[in-house]
Amino acid sequence: KAGVTQTPRYLIKTRGQQVTLSCSPISGHRSVSWYQQTPGQGLQFLFEYFSETQRNKGNFPGRFSGRQFSNSRSEMNVSTLELGDSALYLCASRPLATPTDTQYFGPGTRLTVL
Amino acid sequence: GEDVEQSLFLSVREGDSSVINCTYTDSSSTYLYWYKQEPGAGLQLLTYIFSNMDMKQDQRLTVLLNKKDKHLSLRIADTQTGDSAIYFCAVYNTNAGKSTFGDGTTLTVKP
Numbered sequence: 001k002a003g004v005t006q007t008p009r010y011l012i013k014t015r016g017q018q019v020t021l022s023c024s025p026i027s028g029h030r031s032v033s034w035y036q037q038t039p040g041q042g043l044q045f046l047f048e049y050f051s052e053t054q055r056n057k058g059n060f061p062g063r064f065s066g067r068q069f070s071n072s073r074s075e076m077n078v079s080t081l082e083l084g085d086s087a088l089y090l091c092a093s094r095p096l097a098t099p100t101d102t103q104y105f106g107p108g109t110r111l112t113v114l
Numbered sequence: 115g116e117d118v119e120q121s122l123f124l125s126v127r128e129g130d131s132s133v134i135n136c137t138y139t140d141s142s143s144t145y146l147y148w149y150k151q152e153p154g155a156g157l158q159l160l161t162y163i164f165s166n167m168d169m170k171q172d173q174r175l176t177v178l179l180n181k182k183d184k185h186l187s188l189r190i191a192d193t194q195t196g197d198s199a200i201y202f203c204a205v206y207n208t209n210a211g212k213s214t215f216g217d218g219t220t221l222t223v224k225p
Contacts, residue, residue, distance in 0.1 A: 056210070
């Protein structure tokens, strides 16, 4: 079974631009979660989608948004980029949205904002 | 909100046991996880424990939970150089429907 894939792996943008990151979950997984990882703030939960519906959202501004498609693929969008948005963005999938379901993480997208 | 703390660094000799500690604040946390992150890779779930358990063993890994003190630990027996990585503790709150992660402990295993 293929693992969680994220594209692109690396991205460089400038302040004010917007960016869209993509995540393809493991086949059959219906839940996709997004996390932001930075040296200063650690790993922080952005949001979780299940069956195309956002189930939970972390404490991030409205510039961060996401969606999930009928095939469970998910995209995350960040508008009006700021320098502080530079981070590793991790996507994780699991079969359902129960806490005992093992969450499988992708390798991440490294976003650099100049 | 939930606060999860870990020591940042741990260094051990190959063959020794490693113990990584984690403390959390929310007593209603229901599931507690340990993840491993190797350079350039995402997180890999190592093991988890339900809050009504005290201990869970899985091959070289032993998880101990002291719910009264809100303290979680991960013991790695016979630590190998391949165990060098960052280890994250995470706690899941059913009411919030999300996990909160610690900042990670960088384990260095010296030959």
